[in-house]
Each structure stands twice: as C-alpha cells, then as structure tokens.
Amino acid sequence: MALDADADAVREWATQEQLTFPVLVDRQHVVAELYGFTNVPASVWIDENRKVVRPADTAMGDDRFRAFTNVDSSIHHNLLRRWVVDGVRDLDDSGVRANQMLPDDDTQRARLHRRIGIVLGDRGDDAGRAHHLREAERLAPMDWTIVRGNMPLFGDDPFGEKFFEFAGRWAEAGSPGYPLGTGREQPEA
Amino acid sequence: MAQITLIDNGSTYELDGSPVDGSLAVDAVGFARSTGWELKPEGLCREEVCIPVRDRSALLQDSMLRLDEFARLAGRVAVVDVARGVAALADSGGRRSEALATLDAPDFTLPDIHGKQVSLSDFDRRKRLLLAWSSW
Numbered sequence: 001m002a003l004d005a006d007a008d009a010v011r012e013w014a015t016q017e018q019l020t021f022p023v024l025v026d027r028q029h030v031v032a033e034l035y036g037f038t039n040v041p042a043s044v045w046i047d048e049n050r051k052v053v054r055p056a057d058t059a060m061g062d063d064r065f066r067a068f069t070n071v072d073s074s075i076h077h078n079l080l081r082r083w084v085v086d087g088v089r090d091l092d093d094s095g096v097r098a099n100q101m102l103p104d105d106d107t108q109r110a111r112l113h114r115r116i117g118i119v120l121g122d123r124g125d126d127a128g129r130a131h132h133l134r135e136a137e138r139l140a141p142m143d144w145t146i147v148r149g150n151m152p153l154f155g156d157d158p159f160g161e162k163f164f165e166f167a168g169r170w171a172e173a174g175s176p177g178y179p180l181g182t183g184r185e186q187p188e189a
Numbered sequence: 190m191a192q193i194t195l196i197d198n199g200s201t202y203e204l205d206g207s208p209v210d211g212s213l214a215v216d217a218v219g220f221a222r223s224t225g226w227e228l229k230p231e232g233l234c235r236e237e238v239c240i241p242v243r244d245r246s247a248l249l250q251d252s253m254l255r256l257d258e259f260a261r262l263a264g265r266v267a268v269v270d271v272a273r274g275v276a277a278l279a280d281s282g283g284r285r286s287e288a289l290a291t292l293d294a295p296d297f298t299l300p301d302i303h304g305k306q307v308s309l310s311d312f313d314r315r316k317r318l319l320l321a322w323s324s325w
Binding site: 004013093 | 292
C-alpha cells in the first residue's frame with residue numbers, strides 16, 4: 001500500500017517486478033490514519049481473525065539504507081517468518097498496545113489539511129493545495145508521511161537538501177517515531 | 190447556496206451548503222446519504238449508534254447541518270476552508286486512539302495500480318502483512 005498522491009509514481013516502481021501481492025494506492029492516506037503509519041517503509045501484522053498482532057513499525061525490505069537508517073532489516077524479517085511459519089508472535093496484545101503511536105487532534109487535523117490539499121490540487125488550485133499542505137506540516141512537523149510526502153508535491157527532491165534538513169530536525173527532536181524500532185542499531189560513535 | 194466538497198474518511202462528496210459563522214453548513218439530507226449520520230428525534234444517529242443532542246438548533250437550521258457542531262458532538266475533528274468551500278472530517282485523536290487500542294484491524298478498500306478495488310477483507314482467514322511504502 002503506497003502512501004502517494006501520485007499514482008503514476010507508484011506504478012513506475014510496482015511494475016518493475018512480477019509481484020504476487022496487490023499493490024494499493026492510498027492517495028488520501030486513509031490507511032495511514034487507520035493503522036497509525038507516520039513513516040515508510042513500515043508494516044502492521046494482521047492475523048486470520050483480522051486482529052492487529054504487531055503495530056505500525058519500521059520494516060525495511062533490505063539493508064541498502066542501513067548506513068543511514070541504522071536499521072538491520074533481517075531482525076524484522078526473522079520475526080515475521082517465525083510468526084508466519086511457526087505461529088509465534090513476538091508481542092502479546094498488551095505489548096502491541098504499549099507500542100502503538102496514538103494520534104492527538106492536531107495529528108488528525110494535519111491529515112485532514114493534507115486531504116484537502118490533495119483534492120484542491122486535483123482541481124488545479126495550486127495555491128489552495130500549497131496552503132493546506134503547509135498547514136499539515138505545521139500541525140504534524142515530525143510526521144514523515146506528511147513532511148517528506150509533501151516534498152515531491154512541492155517539487156522538492158525527497159532525497160535532497162530538504163530531506164536532510166528535515167532528517168536533522170527530526171533527529172534533534174529525539175527521532176520521534178515508531179516505539180518498537182525493530183532492528184535499530186546504536187550508531188557508531 | 191453553494192456547492193461544498195466534503196471529505197469524510199478520505200471519500201469525497203459534493204453537497205449543497207453555505208458559510209455560517211466562520212464554518213460551513215451542508216444540506217442535512219445529502220450529508221446523511223454521504224456519511225450515514227442523520228439527526229433523528231432520538232439524537233444524531235448512524236446505524237445503531239445515537240448521540241444525544243441537547244441544542245438541536247445549534248446543529249441544524251433550515252435543514253442545513255453545521256459541520257463544526259457535528260464534529261464536536263460526534264467526537265470528530267473538522268477542518269473547514271470556508272473560502273474554497275471544502276471541509277474534511279476525521280475521528281478525533283481520542284476516538285482514533287480508542288479504536289487502535291481495540292486491536293481490531295479496520296477494513297478498507299483502495300484501488301490497486303490497475304484501478305481494481307481491493308479490500309483487506311478479501312484476504313480474511315489468512316495472515317496479512319500490511320506494508321506501507323512510497324515512491325518518495
């Protein structure tokens with residue numbers, strides 16, 4: 001499920017491989033809200049009875065960004081394999097609850113401003129779009145799905161200067177994000 | 190009367206409406222059809238849930254429903270752009286937090302990259318990995 005206002009950008013990535021699973025496009029970040037995603041890549045585990053058995057948490061596909069993220073992707077992969085193959089969870093229900101990121105009203109309002117911005121942009125109202133996307137950033141300044149997700153919408157390189165500025169601000173604020181931080185390593189001193 | 194765009198849980202509806210005291214009011218019939226919320230004698234109702242409404246005239250006047258008052262009563266947050274005629278509603282932070290704590294995985298439907306609608310419930314009775322990613 002891609003958190004992308006631009007469905008063509010999703011298709012460009014998702015058609016490079018023959019995938020065996022559906023790739024959905026969440027332009028309005030509806031699923032991000034329902035499951036509490038604030039950054040990507042991240043995953044939630046859902047069991048056969050449609051219960052959440054692991055909350056939103058970092059889930060790297062591989063180690064290509066390990067030097068930057070300090071996340072060892074294999075830790076999550078191994079936990080996931082153990083659950084799928086052996087039916088063993090690493091968290092019980094209280095562990096899931098203890099590691100959820102719960103939204104406040106401003107987080108919710110930020111998501112709404114982003115939605116309005118996307119709808120206005122679809123109508124060609126660029127000034128309206130810009131106003132609401134910036135409001136979203138003001139209300140949720142540490143949410144990557146909003147701040148970094150906005151970068152391509154403003155013509156900024158999401159791997160460029162703005163990205164490193166934001167990553168710096170976020171680190172200074174104590175790297176607020178998914179509490180589990182599975183696979184996170186201490187950066188070398 | 191003007192056309193108002195209402196975004197409710199990410200779905201978009203076009204309703205008749207007008208500005209009122211710095212917020213927007215929308216046609217209550219269209220609002221009920223779009224969101225399922227309807228003002229009945231017993232209160233503000235959706236499916237089996239009814240919320241008592243003490244001051245009905247603050248919510249509904251001339252069959253127009255005020256969105257800020259609706260949000261307050263229903264435990265939701267509203268963002269309203271009066272000048273552009275757009276409003277959006279979502280659960281309040283508290284309401285969403287309560288829902289997350291139930292550990293129920295809410296169903297959703299989104300288009301896949303070929304435009305086909307896919308729901309979480311299409312994969313019921315199976316383990317599911319919901320992976321959030323992006324092009325950015």
